[in-house]
Amino acid sequence: MRLAELCAATGVPSATVKYYLREGLLPAGEWVSARRAEYGPEHVERLRLIRALVDGAQLSIDGVRRIVEAIEHPPPSQHDFFGVAQQAINGPPPQVEVAEETLAALRRLGWSGCEPLALAHLQAALDTAARAGFAVTGERLMAYGQALRDVARYDLDALMADPAVQTPSGALRHVAVGTVVTDPVLVALRRLAQEQESERRFAAASVADAGRDT
């Protein structure tokens, strides 16, 4: 298909498509004449992926580039693989010093030898919360860690069961894209869970209060 058709198929304006081509996020089309390139279904798929990462997961262009490059050049072994996916989704390390209290809480979760990049991002998030006047205690960190371990276990079970994971590129796409695009799902579920739990507790309390009045 031509550029105009690619734009029509994906709803992405041509100036934006050209920008992604220049930035190397979208592979070049096949030049069929000096002035016309042909694009295929892989371009449609890539454009949808880029838009979902930019609009949905709110990734920067650098974040999208890291994920696209990781998918195009997956590491050969499953061992390096998670490191590459982590780097693609985590971005550059923030300049922080990991607090002993953080490490202590992680050790109590049985987590040792943590990946320094992921650890730096955790500490940066904790520092931000503290600056907002909301100190995250070691106990809270452990409670959250246990819940997110359940999420990670489900993620890995589903990863191993997915037939697309047979290829390194498919597996990396599953981990990197799957993680980034489901982060907002977790956040949205937390809101719903808070509301359901508070409804359960406070509505029950109101009924008990009302009963007491009569």
Next chain:
Amino acid sequence: MRLAELCAATGVPSATVKYYLREGLLPAGEWVSARRAEYGPEHVERLRLIRALVDGAQLSIDGVRRIVEAIEHPPPSQHDFFGVAQQAINGPPPQVEVAEETLAALRRLGWSGCEPLALAHLQAALDTAARAGFAVTGERLMAYGQALRDVARYDLDALMADPAVQTPSGALRHVAVGTVVTDPVLVALRRLAQEQESERRFAAASVADAGRDT
């Protein structure tokens, strides 16, 4: 303290402080002369909160405004309270139609009568994931929901135990700010948990493979 001292105490440039004053995010100082306003510790605290919400939790100015307004005008009853906190942290509803499959998964979690705003945000996140080629199954949604229910239960237990929650403003601050600034903590913990779990599984598999070779 003067404006210059407020800037020095918080590290926020004076042009930015003036912008927050104009936008009403920061209450005006007390005018002690025609050209000089005095600021107090409440301004330092508010500025730290704004910066943490903007830089750390990546909130828009509108998002910050919703939280600040909710803290300044908390609802009188605990019942309205979570609705106000939800609106402050969720933002305007996305234009989506909630899928029957989503509602079915939530019902299987025992969640009914879900807050429409939080539900719309969940569906928007699911739609984004699907556009990125990553369809979230009902089974995955349930697994995530169970984990986030554990998080919400911890959050509510901690809320009830916090002495700052005695005032409506303190409680709203705890819920709205506490939720927004700990979202990135959950996301960072998920990365660490993935890496710990994959290490546990694949490292164990490598050792077993090595054993088989000898």
